[in-house]
Amino acid sequence: MKEIHVELLTGRQVVDRNGKKLGRIEEIVAEFQGTELIVREVHLGRVGFVERFSLVFGVRMHDKKPDKLRWEDIDFTDPEHPRLKLAIEEL
Numbered sequence: 001m002k003e004i005h006v007e008l009l010t011g012r013q014v015v016d017r018n019g020k021k022l023g024r025i026e027e028i029v030a031e032f033q034g035t036e037l038i039v040r041e042v043h044l045g046r047v048g049f050v051e052r053f054s055l056v057f058g059v060r061m062h063d064k065k066p067d068k069l070r071w072e073d074i075d076f077t078d079p080e081h082p083r084l085k086l087a088i089e090e091l
Contacts, residue, residue: 004079006039014044014074016084023067025082039071 006028014022023044030039044067075083 004076009042009076009079009082012080012082014042014069014082014084016086016088018087020088022069022084022088042069042071042074043067044069 009025009028012025014025016022025042025044027043028039029041029043030037032038069084073085075085
């Protein structure tokens with residue numbers, strides 16, 4: 001598996017398969033599975049920003065774009081230009 005420095009992904013714009021902008025990476029969620037740290041989700045936009053700074057007030061942002069994406073659904077072949085492997089309508 002290719003090594004990616006996740007700290008370099010923060011702030012990168014994510015687009016879907018068709019090039020539609022989804023938002024910027026604000027938070028990356030990982031958990032330990034045995035001795036390995038496994039990345040599970042990428043949080044985008046305002047919701048991700050709020051979570052990043054632990055300012056969760058229980059307010060739901062009303063936006064039609066997804067704010068949480070599964071790590072495995074994103075193509076990081078070019079880490080400077082992450083792409084969702086699907087179109088936004090397929091989520």
